[in-house]
Structures are given as structure tokens and as C-alpha cells.
Amino acid sequence: FGYAMAGRVLSPLGRITRTAQRVAGSDLHRRIELGGPDDELKELADTFDQMLDRLDRAFESQRRFVANASHELRTPLAINRTLLEVQLADPGASPELAQLGKTLLATNERSEQLVEGLLLLARSENKVVDKKPVDLSEVAAQAVDQTREEAHAKGVELRGVRHQVLVQGNGVLLERIALNLVQNAVRYNVPEEGWVEVVTEPQPGCAVLVVANTGPVVPAYEVENLFEPFRRLRTERTGSDKGVGLGLSIVRSVVRAHDGTITARPREGGGMVMRVVLPR
Structure with missing residues (x-):
């Protein structure tokens, strides 16, 4: 009887532990989904699943933001770069205008580097799964x-x-x-x-x-x-x-x-x- 009772208690704990380990490996889609009677262990497992749901939604929201920011920030900077390069290629541009164009182009390039860096930084916070x-x-x-x-x-x-x-x-x-x-x-x-x-x-x-x-x-x-x-x-x-x-x-x-x-x-x-x- 004692072994059966120990197994009844330890089996759900083992399942909770294994799920937590998989989540630690960046698989936020895992859930415990523990069945059985409504006791303290099931309440613990359900609470853990609810926490994972919230974390999964938060990370998914972050991923969507990174994807949207990638487009929304890159596009105007790319347009600015093209316009400046066209202006700099104009042989009739005055020296002052050409110098201004070079300064703006350098500033735009730094902005592009900053955007790329921030996006890469956001993406690399997660574990690399596909190795x-x-x-x-x-x-x-x-x-x-x-x-x-x-x-x-x-x-x-x-x-x-x-x-x-x-x-x-x-x-x-x-x-x-x-x-x-x-x-x-x-x-x-x-x-x-x-x-x-x-x-x-x-x-x-x-x-x-x-x-x-x-x-x-x-x-x-x-x-x-x-x-x-x-x-x-x-x-x-x-x-x-x-x-x-x-x-x-x-x-x-x-x-x-x-x-x-x-x-x-x-x-x-x-x-x-x-x-x-x-x-x-």
C-alpha cells in the first residue's frame, strides 16, 4: 500500500518536473494537463499550465513585435538611403549639398545599424532550437x-x-x-x-x-x-x-x-x- 501511495504522489510530480525541464529548453508550448482527482497536485499543475499560457502569449507578442518592427523601421530607412544616394549621384549638386547628403547618409547608416542590432538582440534572447x-x-x-x-x-x-x-x-x-x-x-x-x-x-x-x-x-x-x-x-x-x-x-x-x-x-x-x- 505504501509503495502504491508513493507512486500516486510521485508520478504527477515527475510529470510536472519533466514539463518544466522542456519549458526551460524553450518549448513554451508544452503543458502538464494533469488528469485525476481535484487535489493539491492537480491544482499545482493547473496553476503551472496557466502561467505557461501567459508566458507563451507574452513571448508570442514579443515575436510579432520584432517582425513588425523589422518592417516598419527598415522600410523608411531604406527609402531615405535610396533618395540620398540618388541625390549624391547628381553631378550638378553643389559642394555644400553634396556634403550635407554625405552627412545625412552616414547618419542614416548608423540608424540602420541600430535597428538591425536591436532586432538581432531581441531575436537572440531565445534559445537556438534549430541547430x-x-x-x-x-x-x-x-x-x-x-x-x-x-x-x-x-x-x-x-x-x-x-x-x-x-x-x-x-x-x-x-x-x-x-x-x-x-x-x-x-x-x-x-x-x-x-x-x-x-x-x-x-x-x-x-x-x-x-x-x-x-x-x-x-x-x-x-x-x-x-x-x-x-x-x-x-x-x-x-x-x-x-x-x-x-x-x-x-x-x-x-x-x-x-x-x-x-x-x-x-x-x-x-x-x-x-x-x-x-x-x-
């Missing part, structure tokens, strides 16, 4: 190639050994991690003889991406703040030409969505070391 094998070394190499021209213009050397290592994840989002880290490392560098080192390596059960650079001295107490949206070093202005202040926020969100970790530490003499660890 595929991605070569982290290839992703890092693409980021280096895309940044090479900017690095050359700033006199920054790009270097590092990248060993092949596969991770499970979303290729587009993983590319964003590498690109944002490399771009940041190039832009926040020293005026002369600077370098950025990009390394990938396999480790037991995980893959590691390390981006290190020369650069300004970063106080240890400011490191964590760099991952907050719109936060930079105290010496940097919000309106600087180094981005919109979302790069590292996006990186951290995407890393967390892949069940990974990112750590940052100042280099002795200036610069930073960013270390991303992703499960394999």
Missing part, C-alpha cells in the same frame, strides 16, 4: 576577411591560428559573434603597430574562440559594463564612429542562446582578451 554543425574556424576566418580592409586602413595587423572545430548552432548568429568581436578589436585599437589575434581551438566537450587585441588600457571595473547596451569606455562618446554600442550586447545574447559563455579581461599594457566557449 546545425558549424565550423567555428570558418566563421572566424570569414569575420577576419570582412574586417581586413578596415584593419588595413587603420594599420592594424590581423593574425592568429584557427584550428577546425565543429559546434552545433545557428551559422548566421555565430558569424555575428565572430564579426562583432573582430570589428570591436580593430576599432578599439592603438594608432600605430596595433594587432588583433583571432584563434579557434577544440577543447574537451567545447570549442573556444579567442579574440585579443592591443588597445587602450581598460580598468577591470569597467569590463562587465562593456556588455551592456549602449555602453562604452568612459573615454568614448555615444556618437563616435565606432558603432552604435550594441556589438558586445549582441555577442553575449547570442552566446547565451547557444548555451555558451563569454568572458573578458584586460590585457596587461592595454587591449582586451575576449574568450567565447561553446558546447560541441
Whole structure:
């Protein structure tokens, strides 16, 4: 009798626990739907299901907002960009008008970057469910190639050994991690003889991406703040030409969505070391 009673009590608890674990894995559509008599356990399960209904509706509302914002914000900015580019292509435009057009085009480009960054940040808050094998070394190499021209213009050397290592994840989002880290490392560098080192390596059960650079001295107490949206070093202005202040926020969100970790530490003499660890 005692075993039967224990089974009667523990079986619903096990069902509640399993459902909670699935929900923790980002499956908000799961419900307990516990049958049986109207006792305390069924009341607990029903309350849990009601909470999941509210959470599911809230997340669905957020997803719809992101989709709508994507269209509503991108479209006018794209129209502005086209109009400005047409105006700049007019050979009869006065130098003053041409300069104004270039200034407005740069401002519009920053707005587009801000919108894209905010939308990506919103999307990456959720777990990545549809994962595929991605070569982290290839992703890092693409980021280096895309940044090479900017690095050359700033006199920054790009270097590092990248060993092949596969991770499970979303290729587009993983590319964003590498690109944002490399771009940041190039832009926040020293005026002369600077370098950025990009390394990938396999480790037991995980893959590691390390981006290190020369650069300004970063106080240890400011490191964590760099991952907050719109936060930079105290010496940097919000309106600087180094981005919109979302790069590292996006990186951290995407890393967390892949069940990974990112750590940052100042280099002795200036610069930073960013270390991303992703499960394999």
C-alpha cells in the first residue's frame, strides 16, 4: 500500500518536473494537463499550465513585435538611403549639398545599424532550437576577411591560428559573434603597430574562440559594463564612429542562446582578451 501511495504522489510530480525541464529548453508550448482527482497536485499543475499560457502569449507578442518592427523601421530607412544616394549621384549638386547628403547618409547608416542590432538582440534572447554543425574556424576566418580592409586602413595587423572545430548552432548568429568581436578589436585599437589575434581551438566537450587585441588600457571595473547596451569606455562618446554600442550586447545574447559563455579581461599594457566557449 505504501509503495502504491508513493507512486500516486510521485508520478504527477515527475510529470510536472519533466514539463518544466522542456519549458526551460524553450518549448513554451508544452503543458502538464494533469488528469485525476481535484487535489493539491492537480491544482499545482493547473496553476503551472496557466502561467505557461501567459508566458507563451507574452513571448508570442514579443515575436510579432520584432517582425513588425523589422518592417516598419527598415522600410523608411531604406527609402531615405535610396533618395540620398540618388541625390549624391547628381553631378550638378553643389559642394555644400553634396556634403550635407554625405552627412545625412552616414547618419542614416548608423540608424540602420541600430535597428538591425536591436532586432538581432531581441531575436537572440531565445534559445537556438534549430541547430546545425558549424565550423567555428570558418566563421572566424570569414569575420577576419570582412574586417581586413578596415584593419588595413587603420594599420592594424590581423593574425592568429584557427584550428577546425565543429559546434552545433545557428551559422548566421555565430558569424555575428565572430564579426562583432573582430570589428570591436580593430576599432578599439592603438594608432600605430596595433594587432588583433583571432584563434579557434577544440577543447574537451567545447570549442573556444579567442579574440585579443592591443588597445587602450581598460580598468577591470569597467569590463562587465562593456556588455551592456549602449555602453562604452568612459573615454568614448555615444556618437563616435565606432558603432552604435550594441556589438558586445549582441555577442553575449547570442552566446547565451547557444548555451555558451563569454568572458573578458584586460590585457596587461592595454587591449582586451575576449574568450567565447561553446558546447560541441
